[in-house]
Amino acid sequence: MIIFAGRSNVGKSTLVFRLTGKWVRHGKRPGVTRKPIEINWRGKTIVDLPGFGFMSGLPKKVQERVKDEIVRFIEENADEIELAVLVVDGKAAPEIIERWEKRGEIPIDVEFYQFLRELGIPTIVAVNKVDRLKNLGRTINFLAEKFGVPYSEIDETFVPISAKFGKNIDKLKVLMEKKMGEKKPSRKSEDLKDDVGDGLLDSVEG
Numbered sequence: 001m002i003i004f005a006g007r008s009n010v011g012k013s014t015l016v017f018r019l020t021g022k023w024v025r026h027g028k029r030p031g032v033t034r035k036p037i038e039i040n041w042r043g044k045t046i047v048d049l050p051g052f053g054f055m056s057g058l059p060k061k062v063q064e065r066v067k068d069e070i071v072r073f074i075e076e077n078a079d080e081i082e083l084a085v086l087v088v089d090g091k092a093a094p095e096i097i098e099r100w101e102k103r104g105e106i107p108i109d110v111e112f113y114q115f116l117r118e119l120g121i122p123t124i125v126a127v128n129k130v131d132r133l134k135n136l137g138r139t140i141n142f143l144a145e146k147f148g149v150p151y152s153e154i155d156e157t158f159v160p161i162s163a164k165f166g167k168n169i170d171k172l173k174v175l176m177e178k179k180m181g182e183k184k185p186s187r188k189s190e191d192l193k194d195d196v197g198d199g200l201l202d203s204v205e206g
């Protein structure tokens with residue numbers, strides 16, 4: 001399973017179409033995608049998640065519920081998720097992150113990135129809408145610092161793209177293939193191995 005996550009209107013659905021040639025429900029109206037939409041593509045399940053964070057016209061309570069549903073979906077499917085693509089709007093993200101930090105809050109994009117990493121899910125950050133960006137290098141360095149991505153891992157984490165204009169999509173595909181092989185065995189199976197090991201030792205000592 002490959003999941004696409006991000007705020008509303010950052011271009012998740014446009015990107016899924018670019019990659020798979022399949023249209024998922026999308027539109028100009030933010031929050032159009034409220035439930036995870038799954039499509040099958042080359043033997044994989046691609047999931048276009050609902051947008052998290054602020055959506056104009058949506059009460060805060062509903063936003064919180066959407067966020068909880070996304071978190072639950074990811075936790076429940078963590079073992080099957082081989083890769084997450086976190087999509088950000090390259091132009092809007094730095095401003096939004098700074099605004100949240102000034103309020104003393106953890107920006108939701110940062111929170112989601114760290115949540116995915118804690119679950120051991122290989123994650124790519126697709127910096128979308130580069131057609132609207134003036135200083136790409138500065139944007140990516142800024143995001144890397146905020147997301148806590150070390151300098152040496154920037155190139156394997158961030159890909160500047162334009163989903164709408166089809167820019168750098170091949171580069172993203174190459175990185176996706178590479179990252180998909182990096183999934184570590186889940187906590188569950190590691191614990192199991194430890195238990196087996198303990199049992200063996202016990203019997204030797206006993």
Ligand SMILES: Nc1nc2c(ncn2[C@@H]2O[C@H](COP(=O)(O)OP(=O)(O)O)[C@@H](O)[C@H]2O)c(=O)[nH]1
Nearest residue numbers: 008009010011012013014026027129162163164
């Ligand atoms: N300028 C620009 N607009 C884009 C790009 N990708 C998507 N969009 C536009 O952003 C809006 C939201 O896209 P959508 O895929 O529905 O976002 P989602 O809510 O994250 O699924 C649409 O009007 C898209 O045409 C891009 O690379 N550049």
Ligand SMILES: [Mg+2]
Nearest residue numbers: 012013026033
């Ligand atoms: Mg969408």
